[in-house]
Amino acid sequence: MSKDQFKQLFADKAAQAFKATFPEAYAATGEKEVFDARFILEHLEKPKDPSMGRFAFPVFRYAKLLSAKPPDIAAGVVEETNRLLGDDADCTAAAVSGFINVSVDPSELASLTLGNVLSRESHYGDSDFGQNRKYLIEYCSANIAKPYGVGHLRSTIIGNSLRRVYKKLGFEVIGINYLGDWGTQFGKMIVAYRMWGEKVNLEKDAVKQLLELYVRFHDEAKKDPTLDEEARQAFKQLEDGESEAVQLWERLKTISLAELDRIHNMLGVEFDIITGESSVNDKMEPLVERLQKAGLTEISRGALVVPLDDPNLPPCMLKKGDGATLYATRDLAGLVYRWQTYHFYESLYVVGTAQSDYFKQIFKVVSMLEEAENVPETDRMTGRAKHIDFGWVLFEGETMAMRTGKVIFLEDVIDRAVALAREKILEKNPSLDAIDATAHKIGVGAVIFSQFSVRRHKAVNFDWDEVLSFEGETGPYLQYTHARLCSLLRHYGQDITSKIDAALLDNVEERRVVELLADFPEIIEDAARTYDPHVIAAYLLRLAAALNKFYQRKDEKGRIDKIISDNQALSAVRMALVKSVQTVLCEGLYLLGMEAPEEM
């Protein structure tokens, strides 16, 4: 997938060099593929220290095959590779113990990279890999009639970012908010509303009041278990279409949708489709019949289930003893429907790790169904639907649960972050024009970025101090760096051109920034491959740190080496670098779902 021309060039030459340097061993070996350019290209790695080279290839694995010591192999291959590359090549190899380190001519890399970024602008890093392929991404998936807790933030933020990442790689992406608007929980809400709902004022803070009803229901149900039974009956009434229950449901749904919309506008989160579990109501029965016809179902303890041929998974339940459907029934119906409708390349479910067994069940049922029906290989969706799981958000070491009312509302988090950002602006830059709008971008940015500071799988402890921190490895740090560059560009006032003398970028700070800029396209592919925007977040921190280092570098006399100086040619090339970093920071922040203010 990598299009790095230097890597490709080196891999080709090194492959030839191996064969030329060790002809007998190559002829004798049964493992010819490890001498192919393709193999070498795939096994290139990044040296620990950038000063050792742009990329490296370890040759230890050849020691046994060639009956030679790694340093000798490296030295021999390096000599031949450099000969093949020729004197005026832009990259040169060097043998360091068992490694072949390859350096790329810095000014060549600089003029190529800056030329690329300046000409493609926000499209730098775009790819056509995804052409004619579709991605479905389901995220947020909040439950109707419950407030937006920080627990849903992770799914929403990760999904929103992945949507942008896959679009950048050329896929057609459909972001779906598949709301929890069906199920026994609605039975609970209906019962609670019938009993205590007359006091609820739905005009104001409706969702928080609904939460109180929900919590109260759970409290009372502990004392009086018949309430749970009543809730199940109420849900059955809803599924049977009884008008009183349906009306109540519609009302709760309208309130909740407006609330969700409001929060997502605050966050800048986008969806292509907003739907819900209730939308698959008419698709469940055909699916159940299909599974029955395939001979996969059985009645167990009064319920309709699909036994799975995996000893570690319980059967997948399709219908409860009372005939009502479950989450799995709806998800399966939805998945099959989506496959038929979109023939997606992949379909991602951005849902917490707590449901990983559940998704294994769902995907298992699908593969068993396709197997039983002998679906042609090319028409199978098995392996294309994936659970993108993430660690749970804990608060003070405990899980947050709506049921117990132990919840932090997302809106409160955003409000506090924005207020703090506003304070900070008043303190640092009170003459700023759009203080409120900027404070919003920064506060929201801090909240969003906090979700990317940790790898997906790790459970995160919600920490007010951490989310409200604007220093160090934070969203506002990236935004600040971006704003600083914008300020420089305004100050410079001249056109940025790629007609520059890249050789003037001759100090390590500048070269490091160039190298990082050149890495951006690969970083996006990494994020896509691992389904984790954290990769981009970590990269942007490296880029911003390198930039700030360059920005504040000192000359031999200990004075700040200014970017804009009397030296016109030097200023021009440095400003081309500045413009390139600003472009990549802006685009990177966009991919994370954040805004990049020009002043702050």
Added chain:
RNA sequence: GCCCCCGUAGCUCAGUUGGAUAGAGCAUCGGUUUCCUAAACCGAGGGCCGCAGGUUCGAUUCCUGCCGGGGGUACCA
């Protein structure tokens, strides 16, 4: 009991499909601003990479076991 995730500096975490001296931020201490935005930069201290085996030329990374934390384990979602 069984299954999944996690265990790295005082704290929060990085560490690319195994690779060259294990890195950041926060916190602590000490520096940098006649100001191209100090929300920044520089420096210092701080590590049996949970424990024990195994595979390998090489293991923080892969495998097995154990310990510790979290989650899941059919009529919730």
